Amino acid sequence: PLFPPLDQSSGPILRGKDKFILDVNVDLKPDQDNYPEFFFEAMRRPGRVALVVGGSDYRAEVRSKPALLELIGQLITSGRVRSVPDSRVDAAQSALVSRIDDCFDVCPSECDDPHIFALALVSGCNNVVTRDARMATCRNKIRNVVGHDHCADIRIIQDHAAFRQSR
DSSP states (O other): OOSOOOOOOSSOOOOSTTEEEEOTTSOOSTTSTTOOHHHHHHHHSSSSOEEEEOOHHHHHHHHTOHHHHHHHHHHHHTTOEEEOOHHHHHHHHHHHHHHHHHHOSSOOTTOOOHHHHHHHHHHOOOEEEOSOTHHHHHHHHHHHHHOTTTSOOOEEEOSHHHHHHHO
C-alpha cells in the first residue's frame, strides 16, 4: 500500500504536538508562494516531527501530485510518516458527511475537505499545514452543530508563528 498502516487500534492512534497533516494544496517547491518553509525545515532536521497520512481520499489526492508522492516516499523511508488505516479514516469521513447532511440544508461551501477532518479525528493529530483558510471557516461553522465526536478541532498552520505555537 501507499501508506503502510501504523496500527489497527480503535482509539486515536497518535498523540503529541510534533505530528502534522499536510494538506495537498501547499506548494512543494521553495520558489513558490505557498511553500511552507517552516514545516519542511523541521522535517529535514533530526527530531520528532512527523507527517500523518491516511484515508482513501487523501491517498487519491497524493497520487494526483507526483512531487508529493515522491516526498512522502522519502519521508516513509526516513521514518517520518505515521499512517492511519484507510478504513478508519473513511468510516469517520462518511460519518462526518452524514452528520453534515443531517444538520445542514446545504453543506457549507467551505467544507470540501472532510477527509482532513476525519484523519485528524481518527489520528488525534489536529495540526494541519495548509494554505486553505476556508478549512478554519468550515470548522467554525460545523463543529458545534455536528458534534465534537464527529469533527476534530483542527489547528490551521499557515505560517511559522502558528507552527511554533503548535509545538
